[in-house]
């Protein structure tokens with residue numbers, strides 16, 4: 210078996226936090242006389258290997274040490290203790306603008322980066338048109354990079370990092386800054402490099418991307434490796450812990466109240482008080498999971514008797530698009546209400562909303578008259594228990610048949626697995 214491309218052994222990183230003197234009275238009042246000097250352990254006892262030609266995803270909560278680890282792999286930071294062996298030509302795309310010289314033009318920065326990677330001028334010249342085309346920033350390529358927008362920085366940085374033929378590519382979440390089309394181009398390129406045998410280490414908060422792209426995942430938790438292994442398994446373990454934490458931080462599990470910014474309209478004889486999320490046994494659901502059974506219990510107050518009432522719920526995706534909804538009239542459920550409090554359940558055996566921070570609207574009406582309307586008022590975070598590779602806002606129902614190969618010549622080489 211070949212030597213691993215990267216070996217990390219018992220790695221630790223401690224940052225020194227320096228005392229900052231406050232000079233103005235305002236600063237002293239706001240922040241205190243000085244910040245205490247101290248240290249912060251960003252990584253502790255981290256060990257793992259990256260076999261050559263594999264793709265590894267670093268996942269974990271904000272501040273868990275992912276970027277610090279990447280910077281150590283890229284040689285930007287030195288470890289406090291432990292060791293890192295990176296065997297191969299490394300190209301890294303770290304934080305915005307890292308590795309660029311602000312006064313130099315994009316074109317000059319390509320030469321600078323190439324020479325840092327140990328390439329000859331001729332080698333760089335043979336790639337430069339490809340880099341410029343990939344970056345797609347037009348005439349800005351001859352402007353100093355200090356005038357670039359963040360998207361332009363990322364475009365040029367990614368183009369340089371992937372085109373200069375790295376053996377090991379290190380990429381921080383940063384490509385998320387680019388626009389949708391550029392992101393797709395980046396991901397396509399990452400796939401191509403992966404299939405060509407480039408070793409890739411990437412940090413991502415997108416579990417879908419990690420599941421799709423990575424062979425293995427390393428889950429960092431407060432600077433320690435919490436789990437390491439095949440990406441789908443580590444991702445679902447990580448998501449399980451994230452969901453559990455979210456559940457624990459909810460002091461009224463399952464109960465969804467209208468946000469403080471909610472705008473209520475209607476004549477008010479009936480008003481929705483809250484929506485409760487329940488599982489199939491009627492127990493409060495602290496975390497709503499896609500693809501799982503869900504009952505939404507709409508609690509309401511009734512002030513006077515009302516007849517022929519229609520109650521409805523609408524679902525709005527976090528991008529603002531109203532995706533769909535349901536109401537009692539369409540389902541032929543007659544509702545007559547007397548003064549007091551009550552509830553009505555809306556149940557689905559399998560929630561088809563994909564993971565996102567959804568919002569719900571509720572409406573209570575009768576023959577066009579609005580008693581109560583709360584638009585986009587109720588937050589409904591939908592989470593996943595695994596990194597799904599299916600995108601979009603809702604699940605589309607359908608079945609796939611088995612793959613059928615027609616006219617396959619017997620002499621054809623067998624298909625390579627990606």
Ligand SMILES: Nc1ncnc2c1ncn2[C@@H]1O[C@H](COP(=O)(O)OP(=O)(O)OP(=O)(O)O)[C@@H](O)[C@H]1O
Pocket residue numbers: 224225226249251269270271272273274275276277278
């Ligand atoms: N130069 C530095 N000096 C002091 N502390 C630092 C420095 N760089 C990072 N840290 C701290 O180390 C911890 C890990 O940071 P790091 O950026 O590696 O986390 P991360 O997992 O990449 O987070 P995110 O997902 O938010 O990008 C954080 O608490 C951060 O504040």
